Amino acid sequence: MTDPTGRGGRATIEDVAAAAGVSVATVSRALRDLPNVASSTKQRVTEAALSLNYRADPSARHLASGRSRNVEIAVPVLNSWYFSEVLAGAEAVLSECGYSLSISAVPTPTARFDFVRNAVASRHADGLIMVDLPLADLEIDMLENSNLGVFTIGFKCPSFHSVLVDNLAIGRIATEHLFDRGHRRIGILTGQPNDSLRFTVPKDRAEGYRQMLTSHGLVADPGLSCSGHFSVDGGREAMNQLLKLDDPPTAVFALSDEMAFGAMAATRDCGLTTPDDVAIMGVDGHYLAEITGLTTIDQHVGQQGVVAARQLVALLDGAVEPARQIEIESNLIVRGST
Amino acid sequence: MTDPTGRGGRATIEDVAAAAGVSVATVSRALRDLPNVASSTKQRVTEAALSLNYRADPSARHLASGRSRNVEIAVPVLNSWYFSEVLAGAEAVLSECGYSLSISAVPTPTARFDFVRNAVASRHADGLIMVDLPLADLEIDMLENSNLGVFTIGFKCPSFHSVLVDNLAIGRIATEHLFDRGHRRIGILTGQPNDSLRFTVPKDRAEGYRQMLTSHGLVADPGLSCSGHFSVDGGREAMNQLLKLDDPPTAVFALSDEMAFGAMAATRDCGLTTPDDVAIMGVDGHYLAEITGLTTIDQHVGQQGVVAARQLVALLDGAVEPARQIEIESNLIVRGST
């Protein structure tokens, strides 16, 4: 039972056919629930397959059918809360739908180009999910001509399906919340302005911030804006800059929860308290926001992965053409930091 | 140039052969740097392949050669700091070595069994890395008979290669540190005692804790031990239990940084301060331990993934037989929480 075939636990479709006394064609049909198989035959085949612990070889299947039932996800980095949430959401859906999942870290524009070219040329996946990796025109061209199913998360790309949050709205909601709390000197910790991967999220959130200030008759003081890396350390350093000002902000909008964590640390290190001396809020719904008492805007990250995967599967399985752009709701969660 | 073959950007080995005016066999040899190819021939082939943007189809290659150049990593959950660090480390090595990486979340014993059976039967990967997923005997049997390359991380399995930390030592070092700080009532926040996945880490760390107490002539007071889920909430709840005691511990050893974060939150919520009222430390080297001022034992998680992947590749490429068990050093990092 451990190794019925003597070949490392692997049985082929021929073994099953022999065991069931039918042809390989019939086995193939029976196991895939195709029509025109007598139910008694199907039963014999199923039992034979079971007792031999048979699984169709994905590579053989891919070669013969043209479909790999594999999807690949590309993210800028893997060891980040945000991306691992996306992965987890997508993996749950894909495995349930019988798809395998490959992952690639794509930290630079060069790596991104290589990734796309390789995905197109080697065709090892039926579909791609690109997370926070705005594509260059040439890459879009290649993908458009590839008949790969492509979904993007975190950036809009008219050529492909996208799962998005409304970052403008996030910026506005955050700013509005701080305004409502009575703050009028509201600072912002933004992301790197010239990120080599052309990450668009910070720009949009910052724009929402500006819009909301304007609509309240305030002006976005450039001196209250400090850009740092989209990380804990980036937030900490940027916050330190703001706290050094003669007239520092009374509230700060950090563009991610991790930046907010850094900002809270910087504040504490300066001997100031949150929210009394300075209110801080972030964006994400990071799992540690609750215990740190951080006000945040939950953008349901795992859900973004779930939806992208679900829609991609629908696309690949040819069920229904998914919506071109799907927006995930985000909602304010008020905690002690504001 | 975008689509030279008119088939979705895909060129086959035959296209390359035609373009270079040689046979497919020669193309195959030339592109893989096999011997007995005239250098002039190799050059023509290489250029043809380049201009056609040719990549060998991994599935065809797999079918013909028996090697997939794919490795699969199984983790209990994907959206966790620890596992995403491991993934990131492994992915960096694997992609550099020309291996693709598949991932699976394996949250239950049933899922684990299915994962193993499928990996063995479908043979879509040459190698497996099992992270914190102690294997049942039957699963070990199946894998042993499969000639898959298997590495384990986080648990010992004599049949396979393992990357490990010395959890006993970690327990001792942590306890010693708290003892050195003058604490005599040292509590411990352990993991679920009857975890269905038979996660062994908590047991070992707790044993080290007991050993060290004993060696200092203290007795491990069962009342100072509280077990919770291996998570932030688990740590928080367990800590709440300990803080309710008439005579609570003056120091607490949390078996992971996330549990420690929960414990710090619980402490703060009770109006107590760290480390004055109660010292807290964790294990992991979590990226937020620094800003929260948490004393921890860094177990170089990313490095565990790097080493496992590197050794697995060596095993699969038949270079050198890797060491059976590889231990990753861990080191104490003292911060404000103790």
Next chain:
DNA sequence: TTGAAAGCGGTACCAT
């Protein structure tokens, strides 16, 4: 040094 051809393990078309 190179080429021809037999697989690898399935799928899918065409017969029966």
Next chain:
DNA sequence: ATGGTACCGCTTTCAA
């Protein structure tokens, strides 16, 4: 309802 068989794109003998 079932079987025969030509692929899918590559690797790997075996001959030349």
